[in-house]
Amino acid sequence: MPAGNAKGILMIRIILAGATGWVGRALVPAIDKAADLELVAALSRNHAGLDLGVALGGKPSGVPVFARIEEALATPADVLIDYTKPNVVKAHALAALKGGLNVVIGTSGLGAADYAELDAEALAHKRGLLAAGNFSITATLLKRFTLEAAKYVADVELIDYASATKPDAPSGTGRELAEALAGVRQGATSRPVSEVVGVPETRGGAFGEGAHEVRVHALRLPSFVLGVEAIFGAPDERLTIRHDAGSSAAPYVAGTLLATRKVSGWTGVRRGLDTLLD
Template sequence: MTIRVIVAGATGWTGSAVAKGVRAAEDLTLAGAVARSAAGRDIGEVLGEAAAGITVVATVAEALKAGADVLVDYTAPQAVKANTLQAVSAGVAVVIGTSGLSVDDYAEIDAAARANDVGVFAAGNYSITATLMTKFALTAAKYVADVEVIDYASAGKADTPSGTARELAERLSDLRQPATSKPVSELAGIRETRGGAVGAVQVHSLRLPGYVLSCEAQFGAPGERLLIRHDAGSDATPYVAGTLLAVRRVREQAGLRRGLDLLIE
């Protein structure tokens, strides 16, 4: 029996690639599509493919009426939390691809998912190579005390830091050794130039034309440095396989799980 999937943000940069991936997969069925800009149109035609017989709707609430097993959200930071909680309350599992959620947001989502016996999966980045960057950085943090994260994105990216950088910093915070650099609270001058703290890690976000998405962990030790970096390409292809892997496995466990490395080990 195939998994019925709703894609929210189905006409966006990543959402459209995921919707196409769902349509092409033999074990998945596209059960609904959400996109305000294309509401009322057939999703197949919107994607430049054959008609799918599925009308794009404007809200997740409308899409859930048709029934589904999993909601994939690639919408916007201001919409993803409400969409997720709405799906969870309806008993639908959720794969969160949208960045911008805080630790408190994830805690609320986890509590709601457990209360409704529903699985939710979130990752800052669904690329396999980006996941390997995180894995390698976590290994390095066990041996090198000082680490900071730098996040690069296009001038128009709405949230800061990126989901990749936020997740990386949070996870580094859980196992890093005490830093040897002077605490920000003890610095003179303009302290904001040292970036923002995500847990126990300083994060610096650049938003400039010419970048797509990049993230790096910089480690420093006496006399040497280690740079672990991931650079995204100009299309969303790298994120599809990881997202569909999460779709297939999100219902295995109630509550929230975070980090694609949990699924590729």
């Protein structure tokens, strides 16, 4: 249970994985300014053993930095926020759930099968987990508007834009949207990929099955940060819904903190910030 501070405010104690990364650096001062949030430990392999304030180039903050999730979990906490790497986020989340923490995941790279496993663990320990491919409000609206358009227009494909160095494809934003679309879209009228000649792989990666699958085309080029474009086609008309992220991590902060405050309100996994908007 969250602990109260000297003013009687119920504090949510946070372990931040990826605290010295792009989004983590933006979250640290935001958590520090919040009256109801307290950062109690951080994870960063490259800065383990340091005080987090020193690791970020400032004054000591009293927040220890650990290399391993098991070490960080020795500090009493309520929520794990993870902005790390696709190859470690699942292990972090499983360990946190087993340790009695709720979890907020901003790291991309996990799929439906991974979240099914995390859901079972969260239910077993009566904890909540919220994962979002993107915690910005405009990216959340991209998902909402795209799912609404899919009710009326049968044919849709996604283009996923990211930097040349991004390790996963598609992005978490693109993957979350594709998996959601595959569950609600109408049957496509385009020629099945099994009937395509030439290089069928150029038709993109598939999410879902049969006529309801969603094709995603991932571009990885310099100058992009993150963008997802949903293109709908009907006879003699098209609709494009697109989100582009800038170079700052600021748009992800408010959504992440909202999830941190809300995640104790259910058990099991929820995917997408849109599940909290209403």
